[in-house]
Amino acid sequence: MSYRFSVARPVKRAVPSIAAEQLDAARLRLSSAGGDETAIHAVRRHFKRTRALLDLVKSGPRGKSAKNSGKLLSSAAKMLSASRDAQVAVGAAEALEKEFGARRSRLFADLKAWLRARRDLAEEKLAHSQLECALEELAKAKESLAKLDLKRAGIEDLLKSASKTYRRGRHAMKAALAASEDDEALHTWRKQVQRHWRHTLLFAQAWPKEARARTKLARKLSNDLGQHHDLAVLREMILANRAAFRSARDVRTLCACIKAQQAELVSEAASRGECLYAEKPKAFLKRLRISWQNAKQKHAGKAVAA
Numbered sequence: 001m002s003y004r005f006s007v008a009r010p011v012k013r014a015v016p017s018i019a020a021e022q023l024d025a026a027r028l029r030l031s032s033a034g035g036d037e038t039a040i041h042a043v044r045r046h047f048k049r050t051r052a053l054l055d056l057v058k059s060g061p062r063g064k065s066a067k068n069s070g071k072l073l074s075s076a077a078k079m080l081s082a083s084r085d086a087q088v089a090v091g092a093a094e095a096l097e098k099e100f101g102a103r104r105s106r107l108f109a110d111l112k113a114w115l116r117a118r119r120d121l122a123e124e125k126l127a128h129s130q131l132e133c134a135l136e137e138l139a140k141a142k143e144s145l146a147k148l149d150l151k152r153a154g155i156e157d158l159l160k161s162a163s164k165t166y167r168r169g170r171h172a173m174k175a176a177l178a179a180s181e182d183d184e185a186l187h188t189w190r191k192q193v194q195r196h197w198r199h200t201l202l203f204a205q206a207w208p209k210e211a212r213a214r215t216k217l218a219r220k221l222s223n224d225l226g227q228h229h230d231l232a233v234l235r236e237m238i239l240a241n242r243a244a245f246r247s248a249r250d251v252r253t254l255c256a257c258i259k260a261q262q263a264e265l266v267s268e269a270a271s272r273g274e275c276l277y278a279e280k281p282k283a284f285l286k287r288l289r290i291s292w293q294n295a296k297q298k299h300a301g302k303a304v305a306a
Contacts, residue, residue, distance in 0.1 A: 005202050011158060012153060016150070026046035029042050030134060040080050040084060047074075050070075056162060065148040068141075069142075076133075087122075090116055096254075107254065169193055169195070173277055181262075193276070197222065200218065228266065232262070238251055
């Protein structure tokens with residue numbers, strides 16, 4: 001089963017089925033991951049998809065199980081984050097070098113050597129016990145989902161929840177752009193963008209063409225904000241380890257490069273964000289609702305004809 005809702009499948013069956021598929025895929029990847037960063041990244045992606053799905057039902061009646069499962073998955077993801085963060089820092093440094101490394105080859109060579117050593121150490125510390133703990137949290141999350149009560153849940157509940165996510169993303173964008181140097185505000189916006197793009201995927205049957213365009217735009221926006229966050233993490237690493245560099249001037253230069261790159265990313269994100277969130281939430285919900293109803297009627301018509 002794909003990561004999609006179907007007009008032919010009731011909510012009470014669709015949500016548990018999609019969640020179980022994502023968690024089973026995560027478990028399989030995690031069981032054989034070892035220190036493989038690609039596998040860990042895939043596991044975290046399955047976690048994010050599941051949490052986005054649960055976000056649609058956790059605010060409804062008896063949504064406690066969805067909230068508990070989301071918290072357990074968040075806990076499991078944190079257990080796997082150290083090696084991922086170390087790898088991301090290396091990637092951020094390499095991207096920064098492409099922009100500012102022409103006359104600073106020695107400085108960026110030092111930075112990358114230091115970050116790669118940190119990454120290798122983090123990968124060594126991704127012990128078998130951590131993977132086992134993450135698997136335990138995943139199992140608890142699946143057990144909690146078995147208690148999910150969706151007997152009274154309907155598609156309208158999910159549509160309204162998706163609209164609320166859209167509204168939160170719109171508000172997060174305004175807050176982040178009003179304080180464009182606030183790393184945390186921009187990171188909060190990114191999380192809402194990712195949640196919205198996954199909800200768009202779930203409702204793709206309602207508007208397949210728009211879903212493709214909207215998810216493409218949301219991914220690009222998320223990438224801009226993700227790079228901004230990665231650079232913020234890199235700056236924190238540098239400032240917390242000043243002694244690892246040859247001089248205070250090196251630290252200042254790197255921080256200045258990071259700030260300049262972040263400013264460009266915020267400018268790009270603002271343009272994409274205005275496009276993604278151009279519609280008001282009520283209008284967005286109305287259009288999504290109509291699109292879903294049209295898709296349902298079209299499916300019913302085909303069924304009658306068959």
